[in-house]
Amino acid sequence: MKFNTDRKWLERRAEQEDRHFISVGGLISTLDPTCQAEIVNMPTVETTKTAFVRLLQLTRRERRLSSEKLAEIADVDLAELLKIEMDETFTPGLRTVHQLAVALNLPVKKMMVLAGLLQIKDPHLQQASVRFAARSEPVGSVSPEEHAALEEYVKFLNER
């Protein structure tokens, strides 16, 4: 491909571009008002982080995997995995979340959302995440109640 190398051409095009949105495919105003409102009022992601960590821990424990074994299966850095599990304010890398979701057979996109790496409009997600986090404990063996909460939450994530 032979791109134009003239600086004046580039400056002229950039000036034209600055006056407009260079985009195709539609405007936010073509979405229904409810959808627009949801985007503008979308909740912050911090509240879903607890659910992300609990989901990871519970799923790992239910599969009877040590952190070390999970890091190995998912091909992620063990130190990062430990940091995820021990520090809820820590934001994991994209690849790490992707790899963990695939290794544990959890929905990748929803895991990205829970980890705070991706934002989608879903007013029910935050509510379900808080409910799930409240029903599970970070350590110890998986109780029948936790097992039920885990199953219900993963089903919810997969359905949405």
Added chain:
Amino acid sequence: MRETIQILDCHSGQAVAAEIFDEITLEHFIETQAIWRPVVLDAVRALAKSPNQTTLIPRHFHWDWTRKEAELKMLALKFFGLSCDGRLQGIMKVDTVVRSCRLPEQQGKPLVYIDYIETAPWNIKQLMEPLGKRQQYRGVGSRLFEAAVLQSEEEDFKGRLGLHSLPGAETFYIKECGMTPVGRDPHKQNLLWCEFTPEQARRYLAGD
């Protein structure tokens, strides 16, 4: 394909080297969602405080990368990315099969169709201003648009290009780029179908 081109750095006012490439991966899609979207949403919220401004906001931040993964393997589709300073600055998807020309003088002839084009939010003046920030790079969208025209030439479509313009971008495509407005498409949100003839494409590339 990977070419070194130049874009403009707003802070220094200088032209800087950037790369335009077609080896787009899932990671690039994730980057647009994970890094671009929060910035876009902040800007949208700021813009939304003024009711009239919402009509200007593109809906492309709804673009869902999860459904695009399979498209990476489709031969009819081609994805371009533009990177600078180690970060993705713009992304574009073109289709070389599904659409054809609608202008009477070239009706039915093959063209390159721009299905999606987006620059990183920090390169869009209208998004940075409500956040009280300066845009970072200029000319990213123009370079991607240029790549689409060049792709049309490579496909032997002689620069023929088509797209559905946003209402706010119609002036840009018609007046600034020199495309012909063909008509509104009832099958595509009544957006305006714009098209390049080979001569118009040549003039765009040359800057005539």
